[in-house]
Amino acid sequence: xxxxxxxxxxxxxxxxxxxxxxxxxxxxxxxxxxxxxxxxxxxxxxxxxxxxxxxxxxxxxxxxxxxxxxxxxxxxxxxxxxxxxxxxxxxxxxxxxxxxxxxxxxxxxxxxxxxxxxxxxxxxxxxxxxxxxxxxxxxxxxxxxxxxxxxxxxxxxxxxxxxxxxxxxxxxxxxxxxxxxxxxxxxxxxxxxxxxxxxxxxxxxxxxxxxxxxxxxxxxxxxxxxxxxxxxxxxxxxxxxxxxxxxxxxxxxxxxxxxxxxxxxxxxxxxxxxxxxxxxxxxxxxxxxxxxxxxxxxxxxxxxxxxxxxxxxxxxxxxxxxxxxxxxxxxxxxxxxxxxxxxxxxxxxxxxxxxxxxxxxxxxxxxxxxxxxxxxxxxxxxxxxxxxxxxxxxxxxxxxxxxxxxxxxxxxxxxxxxxxxxxxxxxxxxxxxxxxxxxxxxxxxxxxxxxxxxxxxxxxxxxxxxxxxxxxxxxxxxxxxxxxxxxxxxxxxxxxxxxxxxxxxxxxxxxxxxxxxxxxxxxxxxxxxxxxxxxxxxxxxxxxxxxxxxxxxxxxxxxxxxxxxxxxxxxxxxxxxxxxxxx
Amino acid sequence: xxxxxxxxxxxxxxxxxxxxxxxxxxxxxxxxxxxxxxxxxxxxxxxxxxxxxxxxxxxxxxxxxxxxxxxxxxxxxxxxxxxxxxxxxxxxxxxxxxxxxxxxxxxxxxxxxxxxxxxxxxxxxxxxxxxxxxxxxxxxxxxxxxxxxxxxxxxxxxxxxxxxxxxxxxxxxxxxxxxxxxxxxxxxxxxxxxxxxxxxxxxxxxxxxxxxxxxxxxxxxxxxxxxxxxxxxxxxxxxxxxxxxxxxxxxxxxxxxxxxxxxxxxxxxxxxxxxxxxxxxxxxxxxxxxxxxxxxxxxxxxxxxxxxxxxxxxxxxxxxxxxxxxxxxxxxxxxxxxxxxxxxxxxxxxxxxxxxxxxxxxxxxxxxxxxxxxxxxxxxxxxxxxxxxxxxxx
Numbered sequence: 001x002x003x004x005x006x007x008x009x010x011x012x013x014x015x016x017x018x019x020x021x022x023x024x025x026x027x028x029x030x031x032x033x034x035x036x037x038x039x040x041x042x043x044x045x046x047x048x049x050x051x052x053x054x055x056x057x058x059x060x061x062x063x064x065x066x067x068x069x070x071x072x073x074x075x076x077x078x079x080x081x082x083x084x085x086x087x088x089x090x091x092x093x094x095x096x097x098x099x100x101x102x103x104x105x106x107x108x109x110x111x112x113x114x115x116x117x118x119x120x121x122x123x124x125x126x127x128x129x130x131x132x133x134x135x136x137x138x139x140x141x142x143x144x145x146x147x148x149x150x151x152x153x154x155x156x157x158x159x160x161x162x163x164x165x166x167x168x169x170x171x172x173x174x175x176x177x178x179x180x181x182x183x184x185x186x187x188x189x190x191x192x193x194x195x196x197x198x199x200x201x202x203x204x205x206x207x208x209x210x211x212x213x214x215x216x217x218x219x220x221x222x223x224x225x226x227x228x229x230x231x232x233x234x235x236x237x238x239x240x241x242x243x244x245x246x247x248x249x250x251x252x253x254x255x256x257x258x259x260x261x262x263x264x265x266x267x268x269x270x271x272x273x274x275x276x277x278x279x280x281x282x283x284x285x286x287x288x289x290x291x292x293x294x295x296x297x298x299x300x301x302x303x304x305x306x307x308x309x310x311x312x313x314x315x316x317x318x319x320x321x322x323x324x325x326x327x328x329x330x331x332x333x334x335x336x337x338x339x340x341x342x343x344x345x346x347x348x349x350x351x352x353x354x355x356x357x358x359x360x361x362x363x364x365x366x367x368x369x370x371x372x373x374x375x376x377x378x379x380x381x382x383x384x385x386x387x388x389x390x391x392x393x394x395x396x397x398x399x400x401x402x403x404x405x406x407x408x409x410x411x412x413x414x415x416x417x418x419x420x421x422x423x424x425x426x427x428x429x430x431x432x433x434x435x436x437x438x439x440x441x442x443x444x445x446x447x448x449x450x451x452x453x454x455x456x457x458x459x460x461x462x463x464x465x466x467x468x469x470x471x472x473x474x475x476x477x478x479x480x481x482x483x484x485x486x487x488x489x490x491x492x493x494x495x496x497x498x499x500x501x502x503x504x505x506x507x508x509x510x511x512x513x514x515x516x517x518x519x520x521x522x523x524x525x526x527x528x529x530x531x532x533x534x535x536x537x538x539x540x541x542x543x544x545x546x547x548x549x550x551x552x553x554x555x556x557x558x559x560x561x562x563x564x565x566x567x568x569x570x571x572x573x574x575x576x577x578x579x580x581x582x583x
Numbered sequence: 584x585x586x587x588x589x590x591x592x593x594x595x596x597x598x599x600x601x602x603x604x605x606x607x608x609x610x611x612x613x614x615x616x617x618x619x620x621x622x623x624x625x626x627x628x629x630x631x632x633x634x635x636x637x638x639x640x641x642x643x644x645x646x647x648x649x650x651x652x653x654x655x656x657x658x659x660x661x662x663x664x665x666x667x668x669x670x671x672x673x674x675x676x677x678x679x680x681x682x683x684x685x686x687x688x689x690x691x692x693x694x695x696x697x698x699x700x701x702x703x704x705x706x707x708x709x710x711x712x713x714x715x716x717x718x719x720x721x722x723x724x725x726x727x728x729x730x731x732x733x734x735x736x737x738x739x740x741x742x743x744x745x746x747x748x749x750x751x752x753x754x755x756x757x758x759x760x761x762x763x764x765x766x767x768x769x770x771x772x773x774x775x776x777x778x779x780x781x782x783x784x785x786x787x788x789x790x791x792x793x794x795x796x797x798x799x800x801x802x803x804x805x806x807x808x809x810x811x812x813x814x815x816x817x818x819x820x821x822x823x824x825x826x827x828x829x830x831x832x833x834x835x836x837x838x839x840x841x842x843x844x845x846x847x848x849x850x851x852x853x854x855x856x857x858x859x860x861x862x863x864x865x866x867x868x869x870x871x872x873x874x875x876x877x878x879x880x881x882x883x884x885x886x887x888x889x890x891x892x893x894x895x896x897x898x899x900x901x902x903x904x905x906x907x908x909x910x911x912x913x914x915x916x917x918x919x920x921x922x923x924x925x926x927x928x929x930x931x932x933x934x935x936x937x938x939x940x941x942x943x944x945x946x947x948x949x950x951x952x953x954x955x956x957x958x959x960x961x962x963x964x965x966x967x968x969x970x971x972x973x974x975x976x977x
Contacts, residue, residue, distance in 0.1 A: 012973065231928060299929040342930035370909075464916050467924060467931070 024375035025485075031368030032481050038361035039278075039474070042345070043270035048353045051239050054340035058329045060240040061247040065321040065328075071162055075316050079154035083214055086148050090179055093141060094120040097177055100157050104164045106175065109198040111191050116542075117179030119188040123200040124160065126169040134172035135330055136206035136300070137323060140181040143306075144288040147212035151307070153177065155209055155320045163327070170331055172200035181208060181291030181304075183542035189294050204337070205237060205330045206302035207323045208291030216316055219309025220251040220259055223349075226277075226284040227296035228545045230469025234337035235344050235352065237301040242349045244325040245305075248318050252349040255280055259309060270347040277346050279523060282471035285545035286535045287526055293543065301337050343470070355470075362470060365477035366462040372484035373455035380448045380488075382572065395449040395561070399457060402560040403553065410552030414541055419533035422513055430507040433489070433566045434500050444569035447488040451565045454558035455484060461554045472547060476512075476555055479519065483510035483562045490571050503566040510562075512555040589699040590685050597681040597706035601674035601715050608716075615717030620918055623878035624815045625651050625754065628718035635661045644796065645805035651815075652720055653753055654792035654802045669718065676726050677715045681705045683729045684889060690736040691862070693896045693966075705889040710915070714882025721882045724753045728760060728886075732865060735767045743768075744780035751781075752788045755807050756872050759847060763854045763865040812839055813877045818936060820918060821879045822944055825937040846875040853955075863958055866890040870951045874944060881915065884947060891954075899970050900957035907949040914943025 011017060020027070041047055053060060078100070085093045098108040098120055106122035113119070125131055139156035143149045160175045178184040185208075192199060211218070223245070225238045245252045251262045255276035261269060285293055295302035307319050343355035377383065385391075413422065458480065465473035486503050493499055508514055513533070520532035527535075539545040605612065615621045616628050624630060634650035634657040637643070644650050644657060663669055685702040688694055705711060715722055727750035735743040743764065751758030761781060768774050789803075796802045809815060816827050823842060827835060849871050857864035869890065873883040898904075917939045924931030960974065 009973075231930065297928065299927075336929065338929075338932075374905075460912065460916055463913060464920055467917075467935075468920055 021374075021378050024371050024379060028368045028371035028375060028484060031364045031371060032478070035361040035364035035368065035474075035477065038364065039274070039358060040271075042353050042357060043267050043274055043347055045267075047357065048270070048347050048351045051235065051242070051350050051352050053236060053239055053243065055236050055333065055337065057332045057334060058236060058240055059332060060243040060329045061325050063325070063328050065248075065325050067159070067162055067317055067320045067324045069317075071158055071320070072315075072317050074161065075154050075158040075320070078157050079150055079214060079316075082150050082153050086150075090118055090141070094118055094177065097153070097157060098122070101160060101175065104161050106160060106164060107198060109196070111188050111196060113184070113187050113191070116184040116187045119176060119178045119184055121174055121176040121188065121192075121198075122160065123198055124164050124169075124173040124175070125200065126172045127167045129170040129172065131172055132201040133170075133204050134174050134200035134202070135327055136174045136176060136203050136295075136302075137327075138176040138178065138181075138185060138206055138208045138291055138294075140178050140185060140208070140210070140291055142180055143210045143212050144181055144290045145212070149210060149212050150214050151211035151316055151319070152209040155211060155316060155323075159320055159323060162324075168328070168331065171204060173327070174200050174203070181210070181294065182289045185291055185294035186543050189298060189300075193298055203295070203298065203300045204333065205233075205326075206292070206295045206300050207326060208302065208304040209319075209323065210290060210304055210306040211316070211319055213310065215310045217310060217312055218307035218314055218319065219312030220253055220262065221245045221319070221322065222253045222256070222306040222308050224290040224292055224304040224306065225302075225346075226281045226293065227302070228285045228293050228539075228543055229296060229547075230281060230284075230465075230472060231296045232281070232342060232344065233292070233301035233303060234340050234342055236337055236340035237303055238346070239340070240326050240329045241303050241305065241322070244322050244329070246349075247325070248314070248321055250314055250318070250322075253308070254346055254349055265348060265351075270351060274345055274347050274353075278471045278474060282469070282475045283520075283524070283547070285539035285543045286532065286547060287524070289543070297544070299336070343467070359466065359470065362462060362466050362474045362477055365474070365481070366459045366466065368481065369455045369459035369462060369477070369484065373452045373459060376448045376451040376455065380445070382445050382448070385445070389445075391443065391445045391449045392453075394446055395453045398450060398561055398564065399453050399557065402557050406552045406556045406560070407549075410549055410556075413533075413552075414537050414548070417534055417537045419513075419530040422533070423517065423530070426511050426513050427508065429560070429563050430504050430511065432563070433568065434504055437497075437500060437568060439568065441567065442569055443572040444488050444490045445572045447565040447567070447569045450561045451486065451488075454561035454565070457561075458555075458558045461550075461558075465550065465554070469550075472550060475519075476550070479515040480510045480512070480555055480559065482506045483559060486562050486566050488565060489568050492571065507559070507563055507566060511559055512551045516551060589697075590682075590702060593685065593699050593702035593706055594678050594682045597702065598674045598678035600706060601677055601712065602670060604712065604716050605670040605674065611716055612718055615713055616719075618717070618919060619817070619819050619922055620881045620915070621714055621717040621719055623819050623880055624817055625810055625878045626719045626721045626880060626882075628720065631657065631660060631718075631720055643799070643801070645799075645801050648805070651806050651809050653806050654796045655788060656720060656723065656753065658795045673715050673718055673722060676722050677706075677711065680722075680726055680729050680886075683733045687729070687733050687736060687862075688893065691893055694893060696892050696895045701889070701892045704892055708885050708889055710881045710885025711889065714880060714885055717882075719880055719882050721754070721880055721886075724750050724757055725882070725886045727753065728757055728869065731760070731764060732862070735764055736862070740768055740773055740777045741780060744777040745784045748781040748784035749788065752785060755810050756846070756876050758785075759850045759872060760865065760868055762850050763861065763868045766854050766858050766864060767861040810877065811843060812836075813842075817878075818922070818933065819878055820881065820914075820940045820943055821877055822875065822940070823877045825933070825940075828933070842875075842877070846872065849875075857958060860958060860962070862893070863954075866893060867951060867955060867958075870947065870954075874947045874951065887947075888950075891950075894954055894957065897954075897957035897961045899968055900960040901953050902956065903949065903953060907946055907953055910942055910949060911946030914939055914946050918943060 085096065094110055101108050101122040106124045108120060108122040111119040111121065137156055137159060139152045140149055141153065156175055163173050176188060178188055223238065223241050225233050227233065242252050253262050255273055257273060280287060290304040290306065292302040292304040305322055341354050344352045345358055346352050462473045462477050483506060486506050487499055489496060489499055517532055520527040536548040540548040630650050631652050634644050634652055638657050638661050681702045684705050685698045688698040688701045727746045731743045731746035731750065734746060747757065747761050747764055765774050765777060768777050792802055793800060813823050813827060816824050818824050826838060830838065850868050853867050853871065854864045870887045873879055873887045918936065921931060921935040921939045925933055925936050
């Protein structure tokens with residue numbers, strides 16, 4: 001306590017507090033810079049770590065994989081049959097597949113859903129288990145790109161047949177054939193946990209197979225692991241995928257790294273994968289979904305394995321050996337996945353950073369907002385007024401109203417999306433201060449308090465989002481930060497019209513919808529036009545992804561407050577009635 | 584007349600908001616009752632409901648080990664015929680507490696805040712509001728605590744003694760509030776009278792419970808026993824559960840005694856130190872119990888925070904109000920999120936939730952410490968605020 005007192009005395013003696021308060025805008029900006037720097041240094045040697053298998057029981061690739069020549073003709077046989085089903089209806093496809101699965105003793109059932117399409121699934125009961133746990137092998141009939149998943153389906157049924165002849169399993173194996181890897185699979189997962197009769201216990205892990213086309217060969221494997229709403233599978237799950245694939249000699253690509261770049265292990269390549277992993281995780285569900293996302297939220301560790309290229313040295317069975325080896329690994333587990341990291345960012349298939357390294361960046365951004373809030377509270381002539389004044393209450397009221405409004409609008413938008421109108425309205429709101437110039441309708445104190453409330457809310461929101469969905473919090477923090485630079489306009493403001501223009505530009509740049517739209521166009525080649533909004537909404541409706549809601553309620557609400565605060569104001573001068581009354 | 588109107592508006596508004604929320608979002612009650620922040624085994628409405636069912640069907644209420652509510656409360660609820668009446672009752676009780684807070688404010692000569700504001704703070708406090716909607720039975724304890732305080736200020740020690748005894752009957756720890764309460768009673772004779780009456784009331788309540796419970800004393804261990812010995816190790820916002828999850832069995836009784844002693848140990852010193860500002864001593868004791876009790880909910884802390892406007896004369900002396908409020912805010916916001924990470928998603932673990940409940944406890948503790956300091960400074964300056972002088976704590 002003595003030390004603390006001494007520091008406090010020194011701080012007061014040197015008059016540091018007023019100095020710090022006047023420097024708040026600078027410090028708050030420095031916090032953002034710090035946040036970027038913390039992420040930026042992660043790809044440097046020594047900042048990241050190499051992946052390792054944390055749970056000893058997993059022992060990936062310790063057992064010899066037998067899914068080889070003996071199965072080759074079986075896969076090919078199934079494949080030649082499945083090719084003919086290309087134009088068959090879903091019912092026919094499922095009927096034939098269900099017959100095949102039953103031939104080797106799998107219990108099958110069809111989950112019927114008229115909106116998303118029927119899903120066939122079969123449960124193979126473990127010979128050595130008590131039937132309370134299971135592993136899922138999911139095969140979408142049509143993959144994320146809409147291609148017919150011929151090899152995937154053939155592998156799925158061949159693997160199921162092959163697994164059924166083995167006595168080693170201690171967890172049930174569930175094979176799932178869905179129409180698509182998005183809504184259909186998601187609705188099946190939800191039905192499995194709520195309404196289905198035929199079940200095989202709690203699902204510990206899920207592997208989605210995606211191998212479109214009828215060719216025998218492929219070049220390399222791609223692993224997708226981003227879950228919805230910032231969830232990730234346990235790092236051990238990703239690791240056993242990478243380890244077993246590399247054990248088979250394949251190269252593994254993450255986040256769409258092209259074949260010729262996989263070998264690269266440079267600062268730049270790591271930075272690129274790091275950035276893509278943040279972006280893809282933040283936009284998970286909004287971007288193409290490959291299937292692993294469907295299992296989020298049910299304590300299921302899931303990855304998607306996708307074969308890429310057509311001329312490589314690897315054949316179908318070697319692709320099948322990867323899920324085989326992974327299932328053998330998962331089968332060894334006596335407990336749930338818990339050893340390794342649940343919060344991580346990948347920099348390469350064998351490099352990662354854990355949460356303690358990257359979390360501080362968004363904490364810094366959140367602090368930046370909190371300081372911006374203090375700045376607009378203290379750095380004005382009225383900081384001596386009591387906190388509980390009319391204007392504080394008004395700003396809280398404004399906040400509450402815009403919270404309700406944004407919530408309602410976001411829900412209406414889910415059912416009838418009009419992105420053009422939304423963008424137009426937001427652009428008009430940005431330009432409003434310039435249109436309305438001269439017509440002041442509020443006191444400048446209210447403007448300061450509004451911003452203070454807005455930034456405090458944003459800071460709290462980012463902190464809450466931090467652990468749940470780090471990439472989204474980071475992205476939102478960065479993109480919305482320009483709004484902290486908005487200034488109150490009074491009659492005293494020098495260069496009034498310049499400030500107005502500046503405010504409008506800052507508001508435009510930091511608007512949730514405009515910023516998301518521009519980001520989707522500039523930083524990702526999957527989006528075109530305004531379709532990011534439709535995808536956000538469909539992710540929210542079909543997958544239960546709450547990115548859209550967070551954008552609206554979490555980002556738009558403070559933005560609206562800041563936009564209101566940018567309107568022209570009247571000075572609450574020292575001799576006015578208000579000021580005296582307040583004091 | 585204007586002021587009176589404002590006050591009645593506040594009370595009516597308080598009741599109205601609660602009814603509105605309960606009736607508009609009927610599923611909210613169930614969801615909040617599931618949330619660890621608002622419901623504990625000792626206060627949850629679900630277990631109360633179970634108790635009502637058992638009682639109505641003449642089954643021993645406490646045999647199943649599910650119900651930990653006092654007998655008379657269960658009996659009282661079993662007499663209420665409809666769900667709507669229960670909603671109405673809860674809303675009404677919160678309205679009464681709001682009204683009582685307004686009345687208490689009138690006895691504070693130095694308080695600079697208009698009376699209705701105190702009521703409005705209570706009515707709009709989201710913690711109290713949600714706790715009321717969750718039908719947590721803590722509201723009854725709170726009602727009798729605030730009644731006890733109001734009547735002691737009015738000088739009606741009979742009702743005061745009865746109220747504090749009922750509060751103690753409902754959840755044991757408010758019995759400790761008898762100590763600061765006795766400090767507020769003037770003469771020794773009256774003090775003794777208060778003590779005797781509250782003991783008598785307590786005895787009568789226990790005897791009534793014995794009768795209602797089918798001439799069985801097992802309710803004592805099921806309610807008070809479980810509460811004091813922290814019988815159900817459930818995660819909550821308090822400081823207890825994590826210790827007893829991790830501890831070797833041999834040490835558990837000892838540390839339970841230590842925790843209880845610790846809870847008790849601050850009551851008398853606080854009362855003695857602030858014997859001249861007896862009402863503030865009472866409020867600080869409430870805060871201390873909320874911080875240290877084995878099964879706290881946000882309803883408890885919401886109730887405690889509603890007393891903070893009383894401290895308005897010493898607000899100027901607070902040293903780190905921003906720090907405390909940010910801590911508390913973050914604790915309250917993050918606790919459901921970390922609980923979700925732990926229980927629902929499985930990507931977090933119990934340490935996450937305990938860490939955030941520590942943040943919350945630190946927030947409450949720093950509010951308590953800051954208020955104590957502010958009171959001491961006020962005393963030092965003899966009621967004439969002098970914010971210029973800087974004092975060291977030691």
